[in-house]
Amino acid sequence: xxxxxxxxxxxxxxxxxxxxxxxxxxxxxxxxxxxxxxxxxxxxxxxxxxxxxxxxxxxxxxxxxxxxxxxxxxxxxxxxxxxxxxxxxxxxxxxxxxxxxxxxxxxxxxxxxxxxxxxxxxxxxxxxxxxxxxxxxxxxxxxxxxxx
Numbered sequence: 055x056x057x058x059x060x061x062x063x064x065x066x067x068x069x070x071x072x073x074x075x076x077x078x079x080x081x082x083x084x085x086x087x088x089x090x091x092x093x094x095x096x097x098x099x100x101x102x103x104x105x106x107x108x109x110x111x112x113x114x115x116x117x118x119x120x121x122x123x124x125x126x127x128x129x130x131x132x133x134x135x136x137x138x139x140x141x142x143x144x145x146x147x148x149x150x151x152x153x154x155x156x157x158x159x160x161x162x163x164x165x166x167x168x169x170x171x172x173x174x175x176x177x178x179x180x181x182x183x184x185x186x187x188x189x190x191x192x193x194x195x196x197x198x199x200x201x202x
């Protein structure tokens with residue numbers, strides 16, 4: 055029975071959990087689209103002379119600006135880097151104190167290295183994106199100030 059649990063838990067975490075997350079995200083987007091469609095249909099029924107394009111622009115969700123996307127990458131990069139450093143430090147502490155035996159410190163260090171790698175990748179992505187998209191960000195900011 056214990057062997058079965060040791061096999062099923064990684065399968066559930068590695069396969070079923072990501073599938074469920076993707077399914078929930080797709081379902082949420084479909085519900086948002088259906089809600090916008092219902093609003094547009096109700097508006098058309100009440101006022102058939104209404105400009106549909108303008109209505110759809112008003113009820114559609116606005117995407118994030120390039121600057122917001124880059125700042126989100128910076129945030130996640132900092133968080134995952136610090137988490138990785140913390141896990142590595144925790145693993146070193148467990149190994150030095152002898153509390154966790156031999157497997158626990160190595161597990162913590164491995165997860166810390168993975169998290170540290172992901173964090174560094176986010177930070178590199180932020181730096182490269184900031185440098186490459188500087189002109190587009192400026193143009194987007196000018197466009198936003200002109201609209202206000």
